[in-house]
Amino acid sequence: MSDATPSSDASSDASGDEDSGKTQRTNWLEWSVFALGVLITAGVVGYLGYQMIWGSDEPAELKVTLQEPKTVGETVFIPLEVENMGDRVAEEAVIEVCAGEEACSMVTFTFIPKGSARTGTVGLDGPLAETPDSRVVSYRTL
Known part of the structure; x- marks a missing residue:
């Protein structure tokens, strides 16, 4: 009878993407898109809030x-x-x-x-x- 158990080292090497000790750098394009998305969202929320608080709703004249x-x-x-x-x-x-x-x-x-x-x-x-x-x-x- 042979006991063939896979070693834990071999199974962790096969995955490849697990913690390898290196961090992935985010490039400038990702940061730019993120910043643009935040600015657009903040602008829309700010405009709608302004209109809700200070905007007028007079009938047609x-x-x-x-x-x-x-x-x-x-x-x-x-x-x-x-x-x-x-x-x-x-x-x-x-x-x-x-x-x-x-x-x-x-x-x-x-x-x-x-x-x-x-x-x-x-x-x-x-x-x-x-x-x-x-x-x-x-x-x-x-």
């Missing part, structure tokens, strides 16, 4: 500005600009432009982001009885 009317045939076209001065998005904004009781027209803006402006044009049957005036009929905020 729409300001309508009418431009000079232009007559083409019997129709008067009135260019307008709608500016969202609030902190939230305005969606499905309906603007009405009237020049007297009988001459009214509406235009709808699908999406007006915060701090931006959109332009459009309404057409009224001419000649106009009064100076055109505008009002915001409705809008939704996100």
Whole structure:
């Protein structure tokens, strides 16, 4: 009967990656990627924290500005600009432009982001009885 037991020295040599007494050096590229990841994460967390504590959340505030009317045939076209001065998005904004009781027209803006402006044009049957005036009929905020 032969007892063939493997020696403990042979089995530890086969693994190769166990503690060999040498430490592996981290190169500059790994440190750079790590530092960049930490900076990006800290920046995002800092920005979100700032917005949560000091950021404002005012509703959309729409300001309508009418431009000079232009007559083409019997129709008067009135260019307008709608500016969202609030902190939230305005969606499905309906603007009405009237020049007297009988001459009214509406235009709808699908999406007006915060701090931006959109332009459009309404057409009224001419000649106009009064100076055109505008009002915001409705809008939704996100």
